[in-house]
Amino acid sequence: MNCQEAQEHLSAFFDGELPSTVQESVADHINGCAICARELERFEKLSQLASMLHCPEPPMGLWNELEKQLDAAVAPARPRGRHLRTSIVAAAALLLIGLALGLYVKNTWFGHGHGDHLAENFGSYLEMFQHDPVQAQKILIANYDGNTTTLEEITRRLKYRPVVADGLPKGYTVDSLYLLKMPCCICPQAVLKGEDGNVLAVFEHDADQPTWFGKRPMVKCRCAGRPTTIAEIDGKLAASYKSGSRYVTLVGLRDLDEATRLISHLAARQTAPGR
Amino acid sequence: MASNIPTAHVAPSRQKPTTFKWLADVLEGCRVRDRDAQRTLYERYHLRVNRLMVRMVGEEDAADLTQQTFLQLFLKLDQFAGRSHFDTWLYRLSFNEALQFLRKSRRFRYFPLTHEPMSPSQAHEQYDDKELLDQAMALLDPELRSIFMLREIEELTYGQIAAALDIPEGTVGSRLNRARAELQRHLIRLGWKP
Numbered sequence: 001m002n003c004q005e006a007q008e009h010l011s012a013f014f015d016g017e018l019p020s021t022v023q024e025s026v027a028d029h030i031n032g033c034a035i036c037a038r039e040l041e042r043f044e045k046l047s048q049l050a051s052m053l054h055c056p057e058p059p060m061g062l063w064n065e066l067e068k069q070l071d072a073a074v075a076p077a078r079p080r081g082r083h084l085r086t087s088i089v090a091a092a093a094l095l096l097i098g099l100a101l102g103l104y105v106k107n108t109w110f111g112h113g114h115g116d117h118l119a120e121n122f123g124s125y126l127e128m129f130q131h132d133p134v135q136a137q138k139i140l141i142a143n144y145d146g147n148t149t150t151l152e153e154i155t156r157r158l159k160y161r162p163v164v165a166d167g168l169p170k171g172y173t174v175d176s177l178y179l180l181k182m183p184c185c186i187c188p189q190a191v192l193k194g195e196d197g198n199v200l201a202v203f204e205h206d207a208d209q210p211t212w213f214g215k216r217p218m219v220k221c222r223c224a225g226r227p228t229t230i231a232e233i234d235g236k237l238a239a240s241y242k243s244g245s246r247y248v249t250l251v252g253l254r255d256l257d258e259a260t261r262l263i264s265h266l267a268a269r270q271t272a273p274g275r
Numbered sequence: 276m277a278s279n280i281p282t283a284h285v286a287p288s289r290q291k292p293t294t295f296k297w298l299a300d301v302l303e304g305c306r307v308r309d310r311d312a313q314r315t316l317y318e319r320y321h322l323r324v325n326r327l328m329v330r331m332v333g334e335e336d337a338a339d340l341t342q343q344t345f346l347q348l349f350l351k352l353d354q355f356a357g358r359s360h361f362d363t364w365l366y367r368l369s370f371n372e373a374l375q376f377l378r379k380s381r382r383f384r385y386f387p388l389t390h391e392p393m394s395p396s397q398a399h400e401q402y403d404d405k406e407l408l409d410q411a412m413a414l415l416d417p418e419l420r421s422i423f424m425l426r427e428i429e430e431l432t433y434g435q436i437a438a439a440l441d442i443p444e445g446t447v448g449s450r451l452n453r454a455r456a457e458l459q460r461h462l463i464r465l466g467w468k469p
Contacts, residue, residue, distance in 0.1 A: 011455060012448035015426060017433045042459055042469050049408045050427035058325040058338045063317055066342050070313065070349060217350055232350060235375050 001029040006036050014043045072256050073219050073230065123214040129251055130234045133199040137178075137191060144180040146189070154179065154188045163204055163248050164190040169265040171195040184209065200252040200262075208247050213238060223256070224264030230256070243267060298361055305352055317345055323429070324369050330412060330424050331373035344372045359438050366429070366439035370421050377417055404467060411461035419454040426451060 006029040012018045013026040030036045125143075128136035140146065151165050154177065164174055171194055178189045185206040192200040213231040220229055228241040237253040241263055248266065253259045301319075304312025324344050328337035348368060355364050412420055418440075425431045425439060437444040459469070 008452070009448070011451035012433070015433065015448075015451070017448065043455055045469055046408070046455060046458060046462075047427055049404055050423075052405050053408065053428065054405065055326045055329055056334055056337075058321060058341055062321070062338055062342055063314065066317065066345055067310070067314075069342070069346050070310075073346065073350065217353075219350075232347075235372075235379075 001025045003029075003033060003036055006030065006033065007039065010036065010039060010043065014040060014047075069256060072221050122212045123216075126213070126233045126238060126251060129199075129201060130236045133191070133201070133252065137176075137201075140180065140189075141178060144182055144187075146178045146180040149177050149179045149188070151177065158186060158188065160246075162188045162190065163243060163266050164192070164202055167265075168192065169261055172200075172262075175199070198252065198254055198258075200250060202266075203249040203251070204243070205247050205249065206245075208242070209240065209249065212240075212249065223260045224267055226263060226267055228259070228263065230259065239263065241267070302352065302355070302361065305349060308349075313349055316348075320365060321345065324365070326428065327366070327369050327421075327424060328373060330409075330420065330428070331370070331417065332376055333413070336376065340372055340376055343376075344369050347372060360435070363431075363435055363438040366425065366431075367441060370440065373421075374417055407462055407465045407467050408458070410465055411458050411467075414461045415454060415457055419450060419457060422447065422450045423454040423458065 006013075006026050009018060009022060009026050013023060013030075016023075018026065030040060125136050125140050128139065151162060155161050155165070157179070162177075168174065172192050175191045175193045178191075180187045180189055180203075182205065187203055187205045189204075190202040192202060194200065213229070213233075216231045216233060218229050218231045220227065222228065223230075223239065223241065226241045228239050231238045233251075237255065237259055238249065238251045239253060239259045240247055240249040242248075243266070248263075250259065250262060253262070301312050301316050305316055321341060325337055325341040328340040328344070332340055344365075348365065351368070355361065412423065415423065421440065422436060425436045431439065433444055433447040436442075436447050442450075459467075463469070
């Protein structure tokens with residue numbers, strides 16, 4: 001075995017991961033080669049250093065913080081041996097089944113197969129939006145015959161002022177506005193920019209759209225006191241809540257804090273005249 | 276003489292054994308959102324996840340990423356089909372969270388809070404070898420950093436590393452060669468005298 005071959009195996013030799021015959025060949029080479037032996041000594045020193053590395057412990061109270069997030073994000077489900085919770089979950093399940101049946105029977109949004117297509121299209125959009133919102137917007141606009149628009153035009157055409165019309169929380173601005181011909185309705189969409197560079201999309205639509213989130217895990221919780229459906233998409237969140245007679249869906253949220261802050265702000269303006 | 280023969284370095288595991296039954300019960304509890312089970316799993320694994328995060332994203336963001344990893348764990352536990360060991364699944368989840376964070380923040384390296392640019396001699400006067408290793412690790416590509424950590428700090432076998440990072444087992448040795456070589460290069464530049 002020459003130096004090059006020995007060095008290719010050096011880590012595996014050092015870690016005892018070679019088959020015994022190769023292990024012996026490398027050992028033979030190292031016994032007669034000062035260069036490879038020195039390299040092995042350095043591995044040993046690195047290993048000793050690594051074993052002494054100090055690692056700070058996480059701050060106290062991290063579990064409490066996590067628990068708060070779990071409370072907000074996770075509805076209780078089927079805890080064993082707890083009849084009260086079981087009853088609540090059973091009632092919630094019945095409600096969900098009822099809603100699902102109602103939606104199935106009502107079927108007002110789109111014809112058979114249309115929902116799957118929409119879920120697929122919108123699912124691709126949601127995923128792309130997390131990484132490349134500009135490209136995601138281009139595809140969305142192409143798919144749904146979208147046009148850039150203004151607040152005035154939205155108000156004139158749809159007879160209501162969009163939810164972003166009356167101001168945004170500090171640090172957010174409206175970057176662009178679109179009208180999209182979605183299967184359910186003509187849907188106004190605002191693309192927002194946060195001062196930290198985060199990009200969000202705000203859709204307003206006429207009916208609840210669980211199909212938009214596809215088969216992703218969803219949780220139902222209350223954000224700013226409003227029943228809200230939250231889905232996790234590739235590390236970010238999308239949230240949907242009812243606002244007056246319409247629904248608002250936010251995409252690209254960093255976390256539940258951001259969801260709560262935005263929903264709280266937008267919902268507070270929902271009762272204004274003309275909405 | 277036996278003492279002259281180079282020997283392989285096989286580190287003893289520093290982790291407490293986790294019985295299959297215990298883990299299966301706790302995971303089942305977590306699947307039905309039992310808070311006690313979630314707390315038990317957190318207590319068992321949070322130091323390990325935090326240790327990875329400190330080295331992957333830096334001390335400043337480690338707690339947030341640890342918390343985020345556990346939130347994802349509890350939300351995505353149904354995706355754990357039991358085909359791999361839970362520990363390796365958790366490592367994979369943790370590294371994915373860390374890499375995603377680094378990509379989003381457009382940072383592929385972090386600097387330990389003690390780090391200030393300085394000449395090698397200054398650096399070596401100011402920092403001990405452990406601190407220099409911390410700084411050298413922060414300069415590594417995250418994928419090389421993760422493989423070095425899994426071997427040297429978490430003491431995983433090559434098979435476990437391959438499963439945790441979703442790479443072929445045959446690739447582990449060559450990547451570790453690169454990680455160790457680059458670490459030495461960074462350390463020497465920072466003033467380390469091997």
